[in-house]
Amino acid sequence: KIASISGSGSNKTKKNILKGLLIACSPLESKYLIKIITGEMRIGSVEGLVEIALSRSFDRELNYIREAMLISGDISQVAVLAKKNILHSAKMKPFVP
Known part of the structure; x- marks a missing residue:
């Protein structure tokens, strides 16, 4: 979903989606979600x-x-x-x- 968002205000929309995901995760889940997203895992x-x-x-x-x-x-x-x-x-x- 995030990858398909483009245009004016897309960065803000992407940040809000990611923020919502991280809020819904436990601290451990957040850690691994970030590692997956950034390619560090x-x-x-x-x-x-x-x-x-x-x-x-x-x-x-x-x-x-x-x-x-x-x-x-x-x-x-x-x-x-x-x-x-x-x-x-x-x-x-x-x-x-």
């Missing part, structure tokens, strides 16, 4: 936990989540694909780890 064991969480949250098979992650290298993109049930459409992007 590159610890393999934690990343594996996020893959499991995506699998359970969207009722998708874990091996499909992991395969999409191997292809795209972007956990936020995999989350979107899982939500839309289109994990099979994961694509490689140059210079994305």
